[in-house]
Amino acid sequence: MVETYQRRSALAHLGLVARAAGSSRERAGIIMSEVPHRTIVNIRGMASDPAFSSAVQTATGLPLPEAANAVSSAGVWQILWLGPNEWWITGPDGEADSLIEALRANFAGQHAAACDVSESRAIIRLKGPKARDVLMRGVSLDLHPRAFRVGQCAQTGLSRANALLHLVDDAPTFEIYVLKSFSDYLWRWLETVARDFGLAVEA
């Protein structure tokens, strides 16, 4: 197989590693970085069907979140609620094939689907005390810590792209999943907004 160094992340053309080296994180209100590769498996099924949720739990070790915008997580694995019958299972790079195989085996006889979408999304990480100030310029959802809590996710419009926001911790750190084709636009848009709040880039 081809060497991994020949693999390019969605934002590789922006030279973020070099920029990070010259970027001071001291006093930065916002730290932006790209999370280069991550397994994302889209699953569809009926949450009301115990066979389905136990199939998912068996394959991932994680409970299937049933509440809207909830995330269940353990270590490097998460299940993000996308809709009443749709979730993402996210985890370390390169696990999609084996995960899908396990899921499909467990789904036998059910109406359920698993589909690899790992490569379709870029992930932009936005971290720092001013992260909400940046996002509220493009997101109409209420991001107040009481309204959008750590460990929640939401699919929404972010400026003029569709994105999924996942609030990872109370730094706060947001992971923003966006279609790769929009990632260049979204990175530049976020960066432009973030400059007013003190921006640093992290590798």
Next chain:
Amino acid sequence: MSQVNRLPHGGRIDRSKPLRFVFDGRAYDGYQGDTLASALLANGIVLVGRSFKYHRPRGILSAGAEEPNALIQLGQGARSEPNIRATQIELYDGLIAESQNRWPSLTTDFGAVNSLFHRVFPSGFYYKTFMWPKSFWMKYEHFIRRMAGLGKCPTEPDPDRYDKLHAHADALIVGAGPAGLAAALAAGRAGARVILVDEQQEMGGSLLSDRHAAIDGKPGAQWVADALAELRSMPEVTLLPRTVAFAYYDHNLVSLMERVTDHLSPTSPEALSQPRQRLWRVRAKDVILATGAIERPMVYADNDRPGCMLASAAQTYVNRYGAAPGKRAVIMANNDSAYQVALDLVDAGVSVAAIVDVRESADGELAAAARARGIDILVNHAIVSVAGKLAVREVEVRRMAGDGKSVTSDGRTISCDMVLSSGGWQPSVHLFSQSRGKLTWNQDILAFVPDRLLPGQNNHSVGAARGVFSLSGCLVDGHAAGTAAATAAGYTQSAGNTPVANAQPAHGPMRALWLVSSTAPLGHKAKHFIDYQNDVTAADVALAHREGYRSVEHLKRYTTMGMATDQGKTSNVNALAMMADLRGISVPEVGTTTFRPPYTPVTIGAFSGIDKGDFLDPIRKTPLHSWHEQHGAPFETVGQWHRAWYYPKPGETMHDAVNREVKAVRTSVGIVDASTLGKIDIQGPDAAWFLNMVYTNAWTKLEPGRCRYGLMLGEDGMVMDDGVTSRITENHFHMTTTTGGAARVMAWLEDWLQCEWPDKKVYLTSVTEQWAVLGISGPMARKLLSEVAPDMALDDQSFPHLSFRDGVVAGVKCRVYRITFTGEATYEINMAPSYAMHVWRALMQAGEKYGITPYGTEAMHVLRAEKGFIIVGQETDGTTTPQDLGMDWIVSKQKPDFLGKRSLQRADTKRPDRKHLVGLLTEDPNEVLPEGAQIVAELKDKPPMEMVGHVTSSYYSPNCGRSIAMALVRNGRNRMGETLHLPYEGKVVKAKVTEPKFYDPEGARING
């Protein structure tokens, strides 16, 4: 002399910070805290502009957002902005302002000649005069456009930047006067998230101009300062001064415009380091409207002379800004509030010559106080004329006849330099009305007040905004609303006590007198202005009445009353009430106009924020975008995608480059980035059934590993999309769609599954971007692939046309589809986008010896047109059936149903002479027809000619050595061999109708 009318002390201006500004080329002094209006008045400047239609000299009417007269051209060059209200411009050092609508100067204005001819500019003048002869309209318009408008737009791009954001609140409180502050304190103390906005630079509202108010034992201004300090200490409270709530939309969405740096010199570092203005979109659980009330001017003869002002405005200038609007005032009123103004003026050393009270008596507490101060009070009197063109010189007052509709001969003249009037107060119900709340008329205060709320909206009008004018009433209202908003949002902490106001003088009843009579008939000698900004007079309202424009909507449009940038804040009620008098009915029977956003004008830049230029619309880029860029490709926009259009070599024109690319595919091998194709993963036991329903052809028998082309119709039987779909396993398919149709198709398919076929077991997932797609096409494609994918069996037996195989290409796991859009042997290599650049480079390197040629969308279009392959949206336009395209072969006759099937049975869709897709070959092989060119069968020497169709695609085909075109032509399939005519650009081109296939019609090249 500097600041001749600045009072020796008092006001909230900072006398330790003098500022210099320029008005109409002359320098003046003012203080920090002044508005342009207060600074001009302090300098004795009362003439500040010319009116819209008659070019009448105008002064400052108000001290706030309602100002109709004092509209200023502010700033210079690219930052110049027209029609800004001087009453809302905060003074800064170096401010440059100019008056508008005058030439050559404010005091000598040639346009004022319009005033002499006012009889030829009546209401409805445009409709009556300029509509005939019809052919002259363009000439008239040119003239009107030059005359109309007040200020001038800058011609250069806006150099400032703007910000916009979304915010949420438990309570959005609009207006920081006593009611708004009380509401904010209550809600904030209870723990609610509060946004408090006020359009002025300083919060406090009426308390800033009130010398007598005391709350909780403190002077009003001190209570304001303490309240603001407490609110600032609350982390969940946001205070936004200099912010106007200008629009109220559905479900409590309110738009705010914050003037971030407008009070600073635009080139100061502080201004340049911030956005100029900020647009807020606030979704609030509750909106508390503490917007106050606006005083109405009285409608008397020549009530627009500079020096004519609202009584409360004069009070504000004196108390808040320490600036006297003049030396000697005459006050006319129909209520008691003007008496307080008189007392404040006298206290400040400004003389009040008389109070002309149109009521029959004035016996209240305040009137007694005025009498005690020696102010002359003339009850049942009216001002019948105002002398002085560029500034008020004197007024004539007369005793009124019993009914108030005429005046007696009993009267005198009084010299003065200001005429202050108060016709009562209209609550600022603009936002309530925008929220679609209904208003009701309150006869006690002669004003519209909020009545019923539209379900789904949640707001509370408090204090003067609902007609409660007493200070203690405002505080009680505000506190209750703030407490209720917090409680409803689930906050249970104490909201504290209701603030308590000191005793205020009681106000007696008002008199409804909507038109103050003069000595001459209405419309003669003098003008009674109702709408100052649009120059609408009482005579215009009377004319509208005479000509039958009596409903409020007709009145408004006929006279243009209320249509200017001030939206009739001081004029609407006066006009309505006058119409009610003329019709002999009550004001509410005439109705009220609907208030629409914006409350005050908003800069367009604030709406776009940073979303201009590159951010106006996102550009979607493929994983190979940077390669295309580096190789000089211009991009074609397809939806939001940018696709490489062609790759010019040095010195090549587009035509050269496209010809080279097209030839390379036919002779060797080309490579194309097809990553933008829409892709949908379809899984479930009913997947094949589903495809059978959404495509016209049959899918159940497609074997795993095989691919099939499908045509998708709308319910109307018209072609909607097309693409190749492959069966991965029994219950798993991979669909492709057109690039531009991907999102629409996905939504369409989900719609059918969720709404029409919920019992069918099918799940869809968009995988458009999960796969990058590199197409290699041409006679050398197979050889090339075999070199980079040595482990894949590529012979026609193992890997036939219309099938796919998984394999390793250039070391990368790929799925390779053998499908073609060029007619050549083609492999569409699908892989993870993160490896696309690697595979592309590997193919370029390995293909070098074959002269591998990257080709763009233009060459792709030529190649497919040579083969007669359609592009949905180019050969189709939403009125094209499969039969029209000559694709009846793909429409199943066996399937019981598919989307669009029934529509294909309609008489019209079955007509044999519909527009058919045909080929066109021009007589001159070098003539390339323009796409969209109209086709005629019977040529005449000039239009009209009957058009029988149009060209849908047209190119020069290097492989055919001539131009080729496709066209939709009526009855086209029955015209084979016929010569048709295409008249365009002053010539007529002849073309022969052919089959729409120009190259390799037998399809022999598909296997390389």
